[in-house]
Amino acid sequence: PSGEIRCEPPNNNLEKYEGVMEWRGEKFSLNSDLMVLRGCVLRNTKWMIGLVVYAGKETKQMQNSGQAKFKRTSIEKLMNKIVLFIFALLFSLCLVCSISCGYWEAYTGYYFQVYLPWESYTDKAVSVAALNFLSYIIVLNTLVPISLYVTVEMIRLSQSLWINWDKSMYDQQKDTPAKARTTTLNEELGQIEYIFSDKTGTLTQERQIVTAIRE
Template sequence: MSLCKVERTVKANDREYNEKFQYADNRIHTSKYNVLTFLPINLFEQFQRVANAYFLFLLILQLIPEISSLTWFTTIVPLVLVITMTAVKDATDDYFRHKSDNQVNNRLSEVLINSKLQNEKWMNVKVGDIVKLENNQFVAADLLLLSSSEPHSLCYIETAELDGETNLKVRHALSVTSELGADINRLAKFDGIVVCEAPNNKLDKFMGVLSWKDSKHSLNNENIILRGCILRNTSWCFGMVIFAGPDTKLIQNSGKTKLKRTSIDRLLNTLVLWIFGFLVCLGIILAIGNSIWENQVGDQFRTFLFWKEGRKNPVFSGFLTFWSYIIILNTVVPISLYVSMEVIRLGHSYFINWDRRMYYSGKSTPAEARTTTLNEELGQIEYIFSDKTGTLTQNIMTFKKCSINGKIYGKRNSFSFLLVCICKNSQFIPKNSHSTGLL
């Protein structure tokens, strides 16, 4: 196992030194397909649907002349229609993922290059670069905080994109690097080497050592600013890129984009399997009937029709007839239902975007359906795990009703959040576990 897989060594302001480790660049990819992989991957995903796989199997059967009773054209047209509509929808969804990736990758950040601060696209930021951040700016990569405008080189960050918390967190730089301040010349000469853990998805842990000026300094999570954070209440700060792009903890936690199936998709697959089982049973019964008929009556028709062939095997005749009936009765499997589902989902996505009740006037932001395959799952929530009520209420609550020592305060027709408690020694103490709680 190579050293770079066990630990990471990064030298500040030295791209040539860092390139020999072949660290990932800061470009991110959240899309599922590209021009070359779209067709094979999308077809593989679509044929995971039982109905599509069934009709592909049916199409193969219709190409066999001995058992085909219908032309293959009657099967390939609806199958191609369903696959094409789904492929177009999936391609549209992935196009917006590419668009979002390009928007993020082309954001600008100030990077110290050749002793000068230059605007550089996020995707061109390299491991070891020194980046300047300003107030209310997104962090481009996982950075080691070097210095800031606040006393003791503190800085405040918002980690809502990482853990959903809107309260600010404090990070601080090492005292040995805080002396660099905003002096570009001193920052450009900074050549510290960081040896730290390999990329991982642990947001609250970091271990590393900074070697600079013939001394070593221990690093922990309090010295690191992660990608996805926003700098708040801090005029400026400088940081050294430790992890970039797919190696950042934000991307490490995001995982790969995978195929998601809704409960309706799973239900339809189950129904199609039951219908297919019924079709097989029906085909077996008809095939047995054909074998009996061929054995008892079929020879009389052969004589009448002057067939020169020898005696036909009834069992083999029943076997061929079974597949013929599977082809004839294929319409019991509702492939048209999948077409209707795709059309309805596409329409729902537009209705979500147009819904005025889902428009947030505070930030002038409408609802946006970023995928058209999961619309029916919207709002179907079974469990909510929350560490505190502020996560759900944003700490904005309105008094409704309460009872203190038997006296009810608030509107009597209100049934929302009744808190029953006793006033004792100017304190609210719950009466007992049976009389307190949310109604």
């Protein structure tokens, strides 16, 4: 071959590229200024000579494209913590009840098998307590508010419809109404404390805003 390129392995650093190209006995240094990233468009030039260094998943653009993070609201995070706490409380209650059941079966219920006989596949109080642990979970599973998630989703859906139907958020010039693209971030709108902008004209559109304060 007439030339060879020795460069760094594929990475996600867009501002750095180091390599050396040997062409017909001469060496040329390569840096980020001589590299065109995937997706870039060249302008004001009639022709160019290029060489593909990285391809496919090894390109810097693909190295920087990670999996999209799932957004969770603060209320949803709090609700998940509460549900986990309820699960722990349910497990604790079932454990205490099963231990108490085993203690009672070992010292008291063992002598009442004439009236309350044990099952044929259980011969110890520990086995009875283990089986009752599952029974307690079935009996006390109503502590977990599964319907809470359905109720919250219905509330979010109705809030999204109200946002779409809000006439105050309708732009007459562009004929564009408000559109809630997701229902998971509605409650975050009421928790905004600060709005940062590069200039006041971005928000006011250089128009005079009259605020009427009614007592």
